[in-house]
Amino acid sequence: MLLKQADIALYKAKDAGRNAVRFFDNAMQTALDQRASLEASLRHALSRDEFLLYVQPQVDSARQVIGAECLLRWQPVGRAMVAPDDFIPLAEQSGLILPIGLWVLDFACAQLRRWSEQRQTRELYLAINVSACQFRQPDFVTQIQAALNKHGANPRRLKLELTESLLLDEVDSVVGKMRALLDIGVRFSLDDFGTGYASLSYLKRFPFEQLKIDRSFIRNVTSDPDDAAIVHAILAMGHALRLNVVAEGVEEDAQHDFLVAHGCCLFQGYLFGRPMTFAQFELA
Ligand code: C2E
Ligand code: CA
Ligand code: CA
Numbered sequence: 001m002l003l004k005q006a007d008i009a010l011y012k013a014k015d016a017g018r019n020a021v022r023f024f025d026n027a028m029q030t031a032l033d034q035r036a037s038l039e040a041s042l043r044h045a046l047s048r049d050e051f052l053l054y055v056q057p058q059v060d061s062a063r064q065v066i067g068a069e070c071l072l073r074w075q076p077v078g079r080a081m082v083a084p085d086d087f088i089p090l091a092e093q094s095g096l097i098l099p100i101g102l103w104v105l106d107f108a109c110a111q112l113r114r115w116s117e118q119r120q121t122r123e124l125y126l127a128i129n130v131s132a133c134q135f136r137q138p139d140f141v142t143q144i145q146a147a148l149n150k151h152g153a154n155p156r157r158l159k160l161e162l163t164e165s166l167l168l169d170e171v172d173s174v175v176g177k178m179r180a181l182l183d184i185g186v187r188f189s190l191d192d193f194g195t196g197y198a199s200l201s202y203l204k205r206f207p208f209e210q211l212k213i214d215r216s217f218i219r220n221v222t223s224d225p226d227d228a229a230i231v232h233a234i235l236a237m238g239h240a241l242r243l244n245v246v247a248e249g250v251e252e253d254a255q256h257d258f259l260v261a262h263g264c265c266l267f268q269g270y271l272f273g274r275p276m277t278f279a280q281f282e283l284a
Pocket of ligand 3: 191192212214215248
């Protein structure tokens with residue numbers, strides 16, 4: 001028991017950047033137990049059909065809906081709904097994100113097919129979030145193609161949201177996969193732009209068609225001059241590089257007005273619609 005506890009404290013010290021001292025306390029053990037129990041239930045979540053895919057609308061400057069982003073939810077039986085930030089990191093560490101990601105992809109392609117059969121939804125695109133470990137799978141391109149084919153979904157309506165962490169990988173391999181998918185019509189959006197290790201040269205090397213300004217910059221865009229300057233700069237750069245730019249997390253009219261005044265044309269946030277079920281989305 002003593003050695004086990006020492007080991008836990010050692011891991012904490014390593015997590016803190018190695019050159020550190022940590023004392024064991026019971027909270028560490030509790031956190032570890034909770035994690036283990038969460039992971040155990042996450043392992044069964046797919047076979048128990050506990051995942052839901054929500055969608056959040058994206059609108060243009062006339063506030064017309066032009067597409068939507070899929071956002072995953074986990075509803076374990078008899079427990080409260082779990083937000084993705086509370087289980088995606090664990091799913092990534094445990095490798096469970098691979099089957100979960102395939103489930104999301106399959107679900108999204110099925111919805112796209114359904115949308116193509118209705119007049120009001122035929123023109124909309126659907127974006128899904130793709131984890132770096134998913135994208136790194138050697139057969140990632142085939143997985144996307146297979147899901148699109150299985151449902152007869154139009155690849156031009158599918159958008160993949162990638163994060164900056166992926167761009168630190170082997171450039172040629174990432175670009176190769178992106179190009180292979182672009183060739184069949186799938187497009188790419190760079191998510192959470194400005195929060196990671198974004199080197200501006202990335203934008204030139206990778207064939208993105210869209211940038212998403214992270215919510216953390218939008219939150220205080222009307223009150224914090226630094227955030228305003230960053231948003232302004234991202235918009236100017238996006239235009240110069242012929243990328244379209246989406247502002248995420250728009251909650252207030254004043255934020256929307258600021259963004260419109262600075263040339264932003266695409267928006268997502270509670271002001272236009274919260275994440276909702278596909279049924280709710282289609283009724284709205
Ligand atoms: P994200 O891709 O940046 O998604 C946007 C998040 O902002 C969503 O949180 C959304 O509900 C929230 N949001 C949208 N508009 C507003 C707003 O106006 N105000 C506020 N306060 N929040 C807003 P959510 O659904 O909890 O997702 C969190 C993250 O989980 C996502 O961030 C994404 O990184 C990840 N995620 C979600 N679904 C998937 C998935 O299917 N696969 C993977 N790999 N990751 C996913
Ligand atoms: Ca996203
Ligand atoms: Ca985002």
